[in-house]
Amino acid sequence: MNNTFDLHRFTLLLKRQWLEFGKIFLITLLVATGVVAAFYALTLLPLQELGYISDQLRFREPLFIIFGFLFISIIASSYFAHLGQKSKAIIDLLIPASTFEKFLAGFFFTSILSVLAFLLIFTITDWAFITYIKSYFRTGDLKELAEVKTFFSKNEIGTFAPVYVMPFTVTSVFLLGSAYFNRFHYIKTAICVMLFSGAWTYIVMNVVDVLLSGKTSINLGNNGKDTMEWLLFSIIALCTLVVLSITYVRLKEKEV
Amino acid sequence: MxxxxxxxxxxxxxxxxxxxxxxxxxxxxxxxxxxxxxxxxxxxxxxxxxxxxxxxxxxxxxxxxxxxxxxxxxxxxxxxxxxxxxxxxxxxxxxxxxxxxxxxxxxxxxxxxxxxxxxxxxxxxxxxxxxxxxxxxxxxxxxxxxxxxxxxxxxxxxxxxxxxxxxxxxxxxxxxxxxxxxxxxxxxxxxxxxxxxxxxxENKIALKATVEEITDKLSFKRLKEIDETVIYAEPSLAGYNAVMPNYHQEDSKLDMELLFNAVLAEKNKLKPIFN
The missing domain is CATH 3.40.50.300 (P-loop containing nucleotide triphosphate hydrolases)
Structure with a gap:
C-alpha cells in the first residue's frame, strides 16, 4: 500500500471533505454571488439614470480585487479551522488517508476550487449585467455601447500575467493560518500578514533608498519593467511554495 | 501488537x-x-x-x-x-x-x-x-x-x-x-x-496485571476486623472491604475500585507482590 498518495483514497477524501466543507463553501459562494450582484445592481440600476456607461463600470476592478481577496481568504481560513477543536480534530486526523492527501485536498478546495468558483460567479454576474445593459441601450449611442465590454474582455488577460500567482499566495497564507492557529484563524492570520507586510515594506524601502540614493535612472526601453515583474513573480511564487510547505509540515505535526 | x-x-x-x-x-x-x-x-x-x-x-x-x-x-x-x-x-x-x-x-x-x-x-x-x-x-x-x-x-x-x-x-x-x-x-x-x-x-505504570494474576496474588474480602496482613481496607456497612495477600490461593472476585484505591494508597506494599 502506498502510504503517501493513492488516487482512490484521495478521491474518497475529496468526497468526504465535501460533506463537511462543501456546506461552508456553498453558503459562502451564495453570499459572494449575492454581494457581487448587489454591487452591480446598486451601481448600475436603474439604467435610465445611468451616465456615461464605461465610467460607471469602473467599480469592477476594485470589486474584483477586494472581494475576490475576501472570498478566497475566508474560504482558505476555514478549511483546517476545525483542527483547533479537539472533538473534531481527532476523527479527522485519524481518517486513513496520508497527511499529504489531506494537505492536497485542502489545496484543491481552497486554492483551486475557490479561485475558479469566484472567477465563475464574477464572470457570470458581469456578463449578465453587461448583456442587459447592451440590450437596454441597443438603440442609443452605438459608439459608447461598443466600449462597454465584459470584465475579462476589457482587461487584456496577458497584461497581468505576473500577478496571477497572487490568489495562490493569499490562499496558501490563510490555509497556513487555519492549520496553525487554534482559534480566531482569520483575524490572527490577517494581523500576522499586516505585521509581516509592514516590516517587509519598511525593509525593502530602506534597502532601495540606500542602494539607489545619488543614482540616476538610465532609459532602457521599458526600464526593465518586464524583467522586474517576472522577478517579482518568481519571488512571490517561491514564497507561496514555502508557505505551502510550512502548512504541510504544520499539518503533519498537528497534535490534539 | x-x-x-x-x-x-x-x-x-x-x-x-x-x-x-x-x-x-x-x-x-x-x-x-x-x-x-x-x-x-x-x-x-x-x-x-x-x-x-x-x-x-x-x-x-x-x-x-x-x-x-x-x-x-x-x-x-x-x-x-x-x-x-x-x-x-x-x-x-x-x-x-x-x-x-x-x-x-x-x-x-x-x-x-x-x-x-x-x-x-x-x-x-x-x-x-x-x-x-x-x-x-x-x-x-x-x-x-x-x-x-x-x-x-x-x-x-x-x-x-x-x-x-x-x-x-x-x-x-x-x-x-x-x-x-x-x-x-x-x-x-x-x-x-x-x-x-x-x-x-505518578508518571509510571503502577500496575499491569491480568485479572487472573491479581486474584492469584491478592484476595478481596469482607472483614469484621482488620489485622496486619491487610494491605488496604475501606470501611463498609458490614465491617471492612479489604485487600490482602492471597497466601492460601483462595478464590475471590476482583473489586476493581478497591484495587484502584489500594494501588494509589499502598503502592510500596503492592509493588513486591507483582514484581
Missing part, C-alpha cells in the same frame, strides 16, 4: 506525564486503563494513536510508528474519543463517506450493532443525544474491524441499559487478532469485561 519503550511525554516542563514507560500489549485481550484524573490515560491512548508526539522513547503499533500517521496503520486503529463531533448528516451518508477508508468494514455488523443499541437509522446525527451519538460512533468503530480498538471513557453518557449492552457487545467483539484498550474512571462499568488492568500513577 503494541510495544512501548522508555516513553517520555510531557505537555510542558512543569507537567511531566510519563517517565520512561515501557510495556507490551498483545492481541486477544481487553485492557482496562485506569488512573486518577490527570494521570495521563487519555494522553497514553493518544500516543498510541499518533495524535500526540512523545519527547523521547519508541512506540510501535503493529510494527509501525503511529506518529507517522500512515494510512496502513490508521486503517487498523479504531479510536473512540471522549469528546467528538459528528457532522449534520444521516447515518447512511456518514457511513458512505467514511466506511470506504476501511477495507474490512462490515456493513451488516454495523447495522446489527445499531439495532442492538436501538438507534433510529433515519435520524440526522446532529439531532441525536450525546449517548446515541456515542453508540453510533462505537458501532462504526467496531464495524471497521480494526485490529486496535481504543476507547476513551466509552461509557460516559450511556444510560444503564446501554452500559450493559456495551459490555455485551465489547465482549463479543474481541477476537484473537484484536487488542482492545478501554480507559475509564468508572471502573464498575468494566467489571467482568477487561482481562488485564493497567494502572497509571
Amino acid at each position: 503494541i510495544k512501548i519503550d522508555n516513553l517520555n511525554f510531557s505537555y510542558s516542563k512543569h507537567r511531566v506525564l510519563f517517565k520512561d514507560i515501557s510495556m507490551q500489549l498483545s492481541s486477544g485481550h481487553i485492557y482496562g486503563l485506569l488512573g486518577k484524573n490527570g494521570a495521563g490515560k487519555s494522553t497514553l491512548l493518544k500516543n498510541l494513536a499518533g495524535l500526540v508526539y512523545a519527547q523521547s522513547g519508541k512506540i510501535e503499533v503493529l510494527g509501525l510508528d503511529p506518529a507517522k500517521r500512515q494510512p496502513a496503520l490508521l486503517q487498523q486503529i479504531c479510536f473512540i474519543p471522549e469528546e467528538f463531533h459528528l457532522p449534520a448528516i444521516k447515518i447512511d451518508s456518514y457511513v458512505k463517506a467514511n466506511a470506504a477508508f476501511y477495507p474490512e468494514f462490515d456493513h451488516q455488523y454495523f447495522a446489527d450493532l445499531l439495532k442492538e443499541f436501538d438507534i433510529p437509522v433515519g435520524q440526522k446525527l446532529i439531532d441525536m443525544s450525546y449517548g446515541q451519538k456515542k453508540k453510533v460512533i462505537i458501532s462504526f468503530g467496531l464495524a471497521t474491524n480494526a485490529k486496535l480498538v481504543i476507547m476513551d471513557e466509552p461509557t460516559n453518557g450511556l444510560d444503564i441499559p446501554s452500559k450493559a449492552q456495551f459490555r455485551k457487545i465489547m465482549a463479543s467483539a474481541l477476537t484473537e487478532d484484536k487488542c482492545i484498550i478501554i480507559s475509564t474512571h468508572q471502573v464498575r462499568d468494566l467489571d467482568n469485561l477487561i482481562d488485564t488492568v493497567i494502572m497509571l500513577d
